[in-house]
Amino acid sequence: MSLKIKHPLVSVDWLKDNLEDENLIILDCTIPKVTANTIVTEEKTQIRGTVFFDIKNSFSDKNAALPNTVLSPKEFEEKAQELGIHKEAILVCYDDLGIYSSPRVWWMFQLMGFKNVAVLDGGLPAWKAKNFPIQQPEVHQPKKGNFKVAYQSxxxxxxxxxxxxxxxxxxxxxxxxxxxxxxxxxxxxxxxxxxxxxxxxxxxxxxxxxxxxxxxxxxxxxxxxxxxxxxxxxxxxxxxxxxxxxxxxxxxxxxxxxxxxxxxxxxxxxxxxxxxxxx
The missing domain is CATH 3.40.250.10 (Rhodanese-like domain)
Structure with missing residues (x-):
C-alpha cells in the first residue's frame, strides 16, 4: 500500500525511514540566493535520489512580466510529467536553506490539486545534521509520469x-x-x-x-x-x-x-x- 501524506511537514527521520519506497520522489526546490557580496564556496550536494525542481527556469512563466509567476495548469502538468511525477507519487519538497522556497513548490501542487506532498522540516541542513546519505547532483532522465492536474483556482x-x-x-x-x-x-x-x-x-x-x-x-x-x-x-x-x-x-x-x-x-x-x- 502506497504511503499517504497525513501532515504538510515530514521529518528527516521519516524521510530516511521511507527512502526506499518505490513511489517516493524527493524534490530539491532550492532557489540560489546570489548577491554581489555572496561567494558560494561549498560544493552543491543533494539528498540521495533527489530530482531538481527548477522553480525559476522550468516552473515559472518565462513570458510573464513578473518573477516566479506560476505556470498554467496545462504547462504545469506537462513539466511535472517530464520530471517523472505520477498520480501515485509521494512528493517531499526541500531546500538548502531549511525552509525557504520548498513551501512554494508544496503550494504549487496544492494549487494543482495534488495532496500527497509535504515539506521536509529543516530541509537539507537538518538532513546533514543527522549524517544521512547525500550525493553530488545528478542529471535525471526519468520515465514520463502520468501526473494530472485538478486545478484549485x-x-x-x-x-x-x-x-x-x-x-x-x-x-x-x-x-x-x-x-x-x-x-x-x-x-x-x-x-x-x-x-x-x-x-x-x-x-x-x-x-x-x-x-x-x-x-x-x-x-x-x-x-x-x-x-x-x-x-x-x-x-x-x-x-x-x-x-x-x-x-x-x-x-x-x-x-x-x-x-x-x-x-x-x-x-x-x-x-x-x-x-x-x-x-
Whole structure:
C-alpha cells in the first residue's frame, strides 16, 4: 500500500525511514540566493535520489512580466510529467536553506490539486545534521509520469481579487515581508518599487513562524493563526510569491481553511499605478 501524506511537514527521520519506497520522489526546490557580496564556496550536494525542481527556469512563466509567476495548469502538468511525477507519487519538497522556497513548490501542487506532498522540516541542513546519505547532483532522465492536474483556482489570487478584498471584513490579507518593508522604513530590494503595504493588510514576517530553520510546533502555529480563523479567506502576499507560501504552509498546519496566495505580491502591487498604498 502506497504511503499517504497525513501532515504538510515530514521529518528527516521519516524521510530516511521511507527512502526506499518505490513511489517516493524527493524534490530539491532550492532557489540560489546570489548577491554581489555572496561567494558560494561549498560544493552543491543533494539528498540521495533527489530530482531538481527548477522553480525559476522550468516552473515559472518565462513570458510573464513578473518573477516566479506560476505556470498554467496545462504547462504545469506537462513539466511535472517530464520530471517523472505520477498520480501515485509521494512528493517531499526541500531546500538548502531549511525552509525557504520548498513551501512554494508544496503550494504549487496544492494549487494543482495534488495532496500527497509535504515539506521536509529543516530541509537539507537538518538532513546533514543527522549524517544521512547525500550525493553530488545528478542529471535525471526519468520515465514520463502520468501526473494530472485538478486545478484549485481559489488558491490563487490576482491584483483585481486583492483590490476587491481590501474592504471585505471576511477576507484578511497577510504580508510575509519584514516589518520594515511593510511600514516603508526599509527599502525594497527591487529597484524603483514603491514602499509600504496593501491597505488593511496585516504584517506577519515569515521568520516569525520559523525557528532554527524549521517550522514552529503545531501548537505554536495554531496560536499564531488563531486570530485568523474567523475569516472566510486568507490571502498571503510577500515580495514575489515565494515566502507567502511559507505562511500558507503554516496556516494549513494550524488547520486554517481557505488559504490563498497573491502570486504577483508586492512586486506587482508596488509597481502598478493607481493602486492604494498604506504606510
Amino acid at each position: 481559489e488558491k490563487l489570487k490576482y491584483t483585481k481579487d486583492v483590490l476587491e478584498s481590501i474592504n471585505d471584513k471576511n477576507v484578511l490579507i497577510v504580508d510575509a515581508r519584514s516589518n520594515g518593508r511593510f511600514y516603508g522604513t526599509a527599502a525594497e530590494p527591487r529597484k524603483d518599487l514603491k514602499s509600504g503595504h496593501i491597505p488593511n493588510s496585516v504584517s506577519l514576517p515569515f521568520g516569525e513562524i520559523l525557528e532554527n530553520g524549521k517550522m514552529k510546533s503545531d501548537v505554536e502555529l495554531t496560536n499564531i493563526f488563531s486570530d485568523f480563523k474567523n475569516k472566510t479567506t486568507l490571502i498571503f502576499t510577500c515580495g514575489s510569491g515565494i515566502t507567502a507560501a511559507i505562511l500558507a504552509l503554516g496556516a494549513t498546519i494550524a488547520e486554517v481553511e481557505n488559504v490563498a496566495v497573491y502570486d504577483g505580491s508586492w512586486t506587482e502591487w508596488g509597481s502598478t499605478d493607481n493602486l492604494p498604498i498604506a504606510l
